[in-house]
Amino acid sequence: MPLTDSRRRIDADRAVFLDYRVPCPFCGTLVGPRFVTREHLDVPPNPPYAATVRCPKCHEIFEVRFSR
Ligand SMILES: [Zn+2]
Numbered sequence: 001m002p003l004t005d006s007r008r009r010i011d012a013d014r015a016v017f018l019d020y021r022v023p024c025p026f027c028g029t030l031v032g033p034r035f036v037t038r039e040h041l042d043v044p045p046n047p048p049y050a051a052t053v054r055c056p057k058c059h060e061i062f063e064v065r066f067s068r
Pocket of ligand 1: 059
């Protein structure tokens with residue numbers, strides 16, 4: 001898988017994300033719920049299972065998958 005593709009999908013602890021401690025995979029800026037553009041509600045049991053995030057600094061878009 002190309003590097004650019006792998007960076008578009010990261011895994012994070014949900015609590016860490018909610019606390020704005022997940023770094024953007026492109027520039028390292030810490031992101032959280034305020035920068036979510038779309039939540040993915042389709043996968044049970046604990047929706048949202050993942051969220052699409054747009055980095056406020058470098059404007060890259062990536063998907064955060066919640067590991068718990
Ligand atoms: Zn960024």
